[in-house]
Amino acid sequence: RKWVYGFGAGGSDGTAKMKNLLGGKGANLAEMSSLGLPVPPGFTITTEVCTEFYKNGRNYPAGLEDQVKAGLTKVEDAIGARFGDASNPLLVSVRSGARVSMPGMMDTVLNLGLNDETVKGLEARSGDARFAYDSYRRFIQMYGNVVLNIDHHEFEEVLETHKRDADLHLDTDLKADDWKDVIKGYKKVVEHETGKPFPQDPHAQLWGAIGAVFESWLNPRANTYRRLHSIPEDWGTAVTVQSMVFGNMGEDCATGVAFTRNPSTGENAFYGEYLINAQGEDVVAGIRTPQHLTIKGKEANGSNLPAMEETMPGVFKQLDEVRLNLESHYRDMQDIEFTVQQGKLYMLQTRSGKRTAAAALKIAVDMATEKLIDETEAVRRVDAAALDQLLHPTIDPKAKKDILAKGLPASPGAAAGKIVFAADEAERRAGQNEKVILCRIETSPEDIHGMHAAQGILTTRGGMTSHAAVVARGMGRPCVSGAGDIRIDYKAQTLTVRGHTLKAGDLITLDGSTGEVMLGEVPTRQPELSGDFGTLMGWADKLRRMKVRANAETPLDAETARKFGAEGIGLCRTEHMFFDADRILAVREMILSEDEQGRRAALAKIEPMQRRDFVELFKIMKGLPVTIRLLDPPLHEFLPHGEREITDVATSLKIDEARVRDRVKSLSESNPMLGHRGCRLGISYPEIYEMQVVAIFSAAVEVKKETGDTVVPEIMIPLVGTRKELDILKAIIDRVATETTHQDGTRIEYQVGTMIELPRAALRAGSIAESAEFFSFGTNDLTQTTFGLSRDDAAMFLPTYLRQGIYENDPFVTLDQSGVGELVKIAAERGRATRPDIKLGICGEHGGDPASIKFCETVGLDYVSCSPYRVPIARLAAAQAVL
Numbered sequence: 001r002k003w004v005y006g007f008g009a010g011g012s013d014g015t016a017k018m019k020n021l022l023g024g025k026g027a028n029l030a031e032m033s034s035l036g037l038p039v040p041p042g043f044t045i046t047t048e049v050c051t052e053f054y055k056n057g058r059n060y061p062a063g064l065e066d067q068v069k070a071g072l073t074k075v076e077d078a079i080g081a082r083f084g085d086a087s088n089p090l091l092v093s094v095r096s097g098a099r100v101s102m103p104g105m106m107d108t109v110l111n112l113g114l115n116d117e118t119v120k121g122l123e124a125r126s127g128d129a130r131f132a133y134d135s136y137r138r139f140i141q142m143y144g145n146v147v148l149n150i151d152h153h154e155f156e157e158v159l160e161t162h163k164r165d166a167d168l169h170l171d172t173d174l175k176a177d178d179w180k181d182v183i184k185g186y187k188k189v190v191e192h193e194t195g196k197p198f199p200q201d202p203h204a205q206l207w208g209a210i211g212a213v214f215e216s217w218l219n220p221r222a223n224t225y226r227r228l229h230s231i232p233e234d235w236g237t238a239v240t241v242q243s244m245v246f247g248n249m250g251e252d253c254a255t256g257v258a259f260t261r262n263p264s265t266g267e268n269a270f271y272g273e274y275l276i277n278a279q280g281e282d283v284v285a286g287i288r289t290p291q292h293l294t295i296k297g298k299e300a301n302g303s304n305l306p307a308m309e310e311t312m313p314g315v316f317k318q319l320d321e322v323r324l325n326l327e328s329h330y331r332d333m334q335d336i337e338f339t340v341q342q343g344k345l346y347m348l349q350t351r352s353g354k355r356t357a358a359a360a361l362k363i364a365v366d367m368a369t370e371k372l373i374d375e376t377e378a379v380r381r382v383d384a385a386a387l388d389q390l391l392h393p394t395i396d397p398k399a400k401k402d403i404l405a406k407g408l409p410a411s412p413g414a415a416a417g418k419i420v421f422a423a424d425e426a427e428r429r430a431g432q433n434e435k436v437i438l439c440r441i442e443t444s445p446e447d448i449h450g451m452h453a454a455q456g457i458l459t460t461r462g463g464m465t466s467h468a469a470v471v472a473r474g475m476g477r478p479c480v481s482g483a484g485d486i487r488i489d490y491k492a493q494t495l496t497v498r499g500h501t502l503k504a505g506d507l508i509t510l511d512g513s514t515g516e517v518m519l520g521e522v523p524t525r526q527p528e529l530s531g532d533f534g535t536l537m538g539w540a541d542k543l544r545r546m547k548v549r550a551n552a553e554t555p556l557d558a559e560t561a562r563k564f565g566a567e568g569i570g571l572c573r574t575e576h577m578f579f580d581a582d583r584i585l586a587v588r589e590m591i592l593s594e595d596e597q598g599r600r601a602a603l604a605k606i607e608p609m610q611r612r613d614f615v616e617l618f619k620i621m622k623g624l625p626v627t628i629r630l631l632d633p634p635l636h637e638f639l640p641h642g643e644r645e646i647t648d649v650a651t652s653l654k655i656d657e658a659r660v661r662d663r664v665k666s667l668s669e670s671n672p673m674l675g676h677r678g679c680r681l682g683i684s685y686p687e688i689y690e691m692q693v694v695a696i697f698s699a700a701v702e703v704k705k706e707t708g709d710t711v712v713p714e715i716m717i718p719l720v721g722t723r724k725e726l727d728i729l730k731a732i733i734d735r736v737a738t739e740t741t742h743q744d745g746t747r748i749e750y751q752v753g754t755m756i757e758l759p760r761a762a763l764r765a766g767s768i769a770e771s772a773e774f775f776s777f778g779t780n781d782l783t784q785t786t787f788g789l790s791r792d793d794a795a796m797f798l799p800t801y802l803r804q805g806i807y808e809n810d811p812f813v814t815l816d817q818s819g820v821g822e823l824v825k826i827a828a829e830r831g832r833a834t835r836p837d838i839k840l841g842i843c844g845e846h847g848g849d850p851a852s853i854k855f856c857e858t859v860g861l862d863y864v865s866c867s868p869y870r871v872p873i874a875r876l877a878a879a880q881a882v883l
């Protein structure tokens with residue numbers, strides 16, 4: 001089998017389509033090299049080798065060694081240098097590359113091939129002893145850390161000690177002889193830590209590095225990232241071995257990273273950073289502050305360091321051509337890495353660039369307008385779940401801000417929270433429902449869990465492409481990076497700036513769109529959506545089959561839902577209306593009544609208020625369908641709990657306190673979710689449902705008369721388990737509907753249907769459909785009852801279940817397709833068999849989750865219903881579900 005694919009030196013064995021085999025990096029290097037771009041030659045060991053490696057107890061497949069040797073020879077021939085040759089040594093980099101980019105997760109080794117002999121060759125070839133020995137010590141440090149698992153710290157200490165003893169301050173102050181001393185110290189560290197000398201044989205170095213990449217596929221950081229991004233373990237990683245080019249051989253050398261369009265805003269402008277006389281790691285690590293590529297970028301960010309456009313105009317022009325070339329070839333925004341060695345440009349990497357949701361939207365719409373892609377492709381390009389970021393709050397422009405410092409606007413959105421200085425602490429406090437801002441000098445992959453738990457991330461070092469910036473953007477967390485005026489002292493647990501000293505637990509606010517860091521909690525505001533948003537939504541609407549409705553009961557929610565394009569209300573939870581200040585007392589009076597007569601008297605007070613609610617809702621929805629669910633929760637939810645509240649209620653209703661207390665006690669249930677709720681209430685107290693139905697129909701009549709809109713209420717019964725329940729309640733609804741509308745002769749069409757939220761209802765859907773005109777899948781309760789998992793208590797052990805992979809996802813967030821989904825499928829089939837035109841929808845939280853929406857499409861539901869803010873996500877996800 002072919003395990004090794006070559007590239008560079010005029011042609012390549014692979015293509016961009018071979019991502020699964022060569023990893024993203026390897027495939028794109030192959031593609032770039034066939035495009036004729038200047039790519040340093042190298043080869044990629046396939047992901048299949050990784051899979052075989054683990055399958056065979058960490059052993060390489062037969063034939064690999066020979067193929068690597070042949071690959072290496074080709075590279076040597078192309079470069080005209082030999083691996084391990086003392087006078088003209090070939091040096092290589094070794095990198096990992098999975099199918100999808102896993103930033104910072106996997107380890108890289110540069111300058112491999114250096115040893116005590118070849119370093120002299122490098123010195124001779126470059127004519128720069130300092131450079132050669134600096135490269136060698138970097139190599140020992142990287143190799144020591146990545147391959148030999150020696151803590152960074154050990155090497156830093158040697159370097160710091162040398163600097164102190166020699167009275168030097170910056171790394172750039174060190175001369176060749178200094179580095180030679182440092183190298184001696186580094187070697188001692190290696191010998192001390194591993195019991196063996198630093199490997200001098202380049203082939204041993206190479207195989208050590210290859211092994212380390214494969215091993216790192218299963219390291220804890222990679223495992224965390226995979227879990228967060230649902231990347232299967234058996235994909236494996238490829239290893240790319242590539243000849244080195246040097247951005248640190250002098251002032252005519254540079255290294256940088258760039259995006260072919262602005263990854264924050266999506267603007268069609270070259271955007272990137274570079275460092276003169278530096279190696280790639282320096283840009284990403286954020287140790288030196290990078291300079292902008294373009295004059296425009298420099299000015300926009302208020303930098304006073306010269307742009308590459310000014311310092312290296314020729315190379316910049318060539319790079320700009322590469323940018324256009326790559327975009328027209330890949331038809332997508334690219335994230336590129338390049339190095340300039342002695343005035344010559346080399347492309348090291350290209351891949352589809354990570355971007356904010358706002359940028360994704362703008363780029364997709366722009367590229368469709370530029371005819372690089374079509375509308376369908378544009379719809380496919382925007383991650384539906386990420387739209388959430390566009391709906392994130394911003395700082396209220398009228399708010400008073402006490403600005404502490406300004407960093408880089410690394411990831412948009414505003415967030416306030418308590419200062420924490422460590423990822424574990426962020427996770428711990430977030431677990432206690434505290435809002436925290438993770439404040440770090442810089443972040444590394446070890447911090448990912450804390451970044452995830454935090455509302456926002458602040459770093460004092462590093463550019464727009466630093467780890468913090470890239471990861472926060474991907475997660476949709478607001479981030480301010482490189483706020484250099486701020487001093488963070490981990491030991492003292494303080495953050496100092498402009499005379500303020502803030503402690504852990506103090507409040508700050510970040511604006512990831514401007515880079516501002518503010519004292520205290522600053523008020524935020526909901527975002528306005530751009531024209532591109534409407535355009536893309538319009539394209540999505542043309543493609544999707546399923547309708548999108550919203551779960552809403554208040555006029556504000558209904559209006560928001562309409563604004564976001566909801567095509568009706570899929571769930572109006574009427575109990576939410578019972579809690580309003582003007583009626584909760586009447587509701588309590590009803591519950592505390594001794595008999596039906598008393599209850600009816602209290603309900604008569606509630607009815608006009610419910611009617612007004614429905615009138616408002618119907619008016620906002622202007623003839624669009626509105627599904628109203630009759631009362632669902634157990635009655636004790638409405639009763640007072642604390643002693644003081646009990647006294648208040650008793651006084652207001654002029655009844656005995658003891659009676660209130662008795663009623664609270666008698667209604668209490670040990671398992672309310674499975675108790676006296678849903679249609680069971682309607683069966684026990686038909687007068688409650690009667691009142692609600694009167695309110696619905698009188699509101700419908702009123703609105704129809706007033707506006708002329710046809711209102712077609714869909715009345716929905718919760719928690720049905722048998723057809724008999726539905727029959728009894730439907731008879732009541734039909735009777736009350738006739739009575740209410742007959743009074744003035746207006747005809748109101750309506751439908752009566754049920755929620756499917758119990759396994760029995762799903763299984764008996766064929767029979768239930770004889771009475772139900774529609775089903776709405778209440779997948780919150782259906783998940784709860786199918787798993788036997790309490791919605792309220794599951795959070796206590798769900799994290800453990802997720803960590804151990806017992807559940808792949810939180811089943812209350814993403815529909816469990818193989819279990820709960822099976823019941824949905826069965827119910828849909830059986831319901832349709834009885835009543836072919838039965839209307840099917842979903843109104844559980846899953847109705848706003850893209851993966852679950854895709855599933856709903858495969859089952860052929862007519863609509864999904866979700867919270868108003870998720871309506872745009874659902875519209876896009878429903879379109880993507882048919883592509």
Ligand code: PEP
Binds near residue numbers: 571573777778844845
């Ligand atoms: C459901 O159970 O899925 C549902 C929508 O109803 P609720 O969340 O109100 O129980």
Ligand code: MG
Binds near residue numbers: 718757778781
């Ligand atoms: Mg429910």
